[in-house]
Amino acid sequence: MKKFSYLFIFIFFLSCTSNTIFEEPKNLIPRDTMSLLLQEMMIAASAKFINNKHQQKNVNYMPFVYDKFKIDSTRFDLSNYYYMSKIDVYQEILEHAKTNLESRNNVFKKRQKRLEAIKKDSLDCVRGNLKGLNGIENFKKLNLSTIIKKGLDTLFIK
Numbered sequence: 001m002k003k004f005s006y007l008f009i010f011i012f013f014l015s016c017t018s019n020t021i022f023e024e025p026k027n028l029i030p031r032d033t034m035s036l037l038l039q040e041m042m043i044a045a046s047a048k049f050i051n052n053k054h055q056q057k058n059v060n061y062m063p064f065v066y067d068k069f070k071i072d073s074t075r076f077d078l079s080n081y082y083y084m085s086k087i088d089v090y091q092e093i094l095e096h097a098k099t100n101l102e103s104r105n106n107v108f109k110k111r112q113k114r115l116e117a118i119k120k121d122s123l124d125c126v127r128g129n130l131k132g133l134n135g136i137e138n139f140k141k142l143n144l145s146t147i148i149k150k151g152l153d154t155l156f157i158k
Helices: 002-015 031-049 062-069 073-085 087-131 135-141 144-157
Strands: none
Touching (some): 073 087
């Protein structure tokens, strides 16, 4: 009986090997397009909880991504399932998407820093012009357009 149980366990382990080979779907999304699609899907998923310009939250942006790439969700699911079965290829696609998203993020951070620096410089110029005023009487004499002109002139002269 003991030998029979060992034989049964041995046969069980031999039958558990994963030799599943997935066939390539007829309408497979190419690798580069799949990488771009995954990037857009990550952006859409992260934008779900941020207010849009109409002050709405919890908007599902995935249909817009599918429309942009002119695919449907079943085609994406089949392609994603196929690429997931080939882990090396899928890893390359994900790494490419990650590096592109990081480079996009760096570009936006640089833009944001530049805009903040311009805003700070212009506010400093206006504040410097306001410090030169002696009291509220002089402020009433000086209208807002003059303050803005002086601030912009000093901003462009530097």
